[in-house]
Every structure is written in structure tokens, then in C-alpha cells.
Amino acid sequence: MALIECPDCGKQVSDAAPTCVGCGRPLRAAPASSTVLPGSEQRPALIEQTSKSYKGQQLLAITGFCFGFVLTFFIGGLSDPNAATFFGVVVLLISTLLMINAKLGAWWHHG
Numbered sequence: 776m777a778l779i780e781c782p783d784c785g786k787q788v789s790d791a792a793p794t795c796v797g798c799g800r801p802l803r804a805a806p807a808s809s810t811v812l813p814g815s816e817q818r819p820a821l822i823e824q825t826s827k828s829y830k831g832q833q834l835l836a837i838t839g840f841c842f843g844f845v846l847t848f849f850i851g852g853l854s855d856p857n858a859a860t861f862f863g864v865v866v867l868l869i870s871t872l873l874m875i876n877a878k879l880g881a882w883w884h885h886g
């Protein structure tokens with residue numbers, strides 16, 4: 776059992792205490808000694824990879840949104856409206872599903 780300094784009020788409190796006796800700050804989540812930045816080195820490679828894959832899916836979804844939007848409202852309005860609009864709506868729908876999947880997947884893996 777050791778004494779640590781509360782990051783909020785500076786009072787010396789036992790590291791076994793769940794909260795600071797001086798100000799009530801929860802101590803378990805962020806001890807004063809760990810000033811690790813949320814960088815890439817500390818994170819497991821698996822989370823890094825899944826995170827990248829979901830970022831890729833989101834990027835793809837956003838690209839799809841733009842593509843579908845242009846197809847539906849610009850190209851669809853100019854020539855052969857039915858085919859272009861239909862294709863644009865399909866692209867928009869797929870992008871929406873992809874975005875939902877990416878968001879849900881990221882939420883599922885990262886909590």
C-alpha cells in the first residue's frame with residue numbers, strides 16, 4: 776500500500792482507496808503516475824487493425840454517399856433520369872448500410 780497524490784486536489788491518499796478522501800475524485804481510472812497519451816504504441820495491434828478497417832468502411836461509405844448523391848440529383852436530372860436515379864439511390868442505400876455496419880462494428884469492438 777502506497778500513498779499517491781490526488782491529481783485534482785494534491786492530497787496524499789492511499790492507492791487502495793477507490794476515491795480521494797479530500798475531494799472524492801475517483802482514483803482507480805486515472806492514477807497520477809500514468810500520463811500515457813492515447814497514442815498508437817500502447818494499443819494492441821488487433822484493435823488498431825479493426826479500427827483501421829472500420830475507418831476504411833466509413834471512408835468508403837462517405838465516398839458512396841457523394842457518388843450516389845451526384846448520380847441521383849445531378850446526372851439523374853440531366854439524362855436518362857430513371858436509370859441514373861435508381862442506381863444513385865441503390866448506391867446511397869449501400870453506403871448507408873456500410874456506414875451503419877462500420878459504426879456498429881466499431882461500437883461492438885471498442886465499447
Ligand SMILES: [Zn+2]
Nearest residue numbers: 781784795798
Ligand atoms: Zn482529491
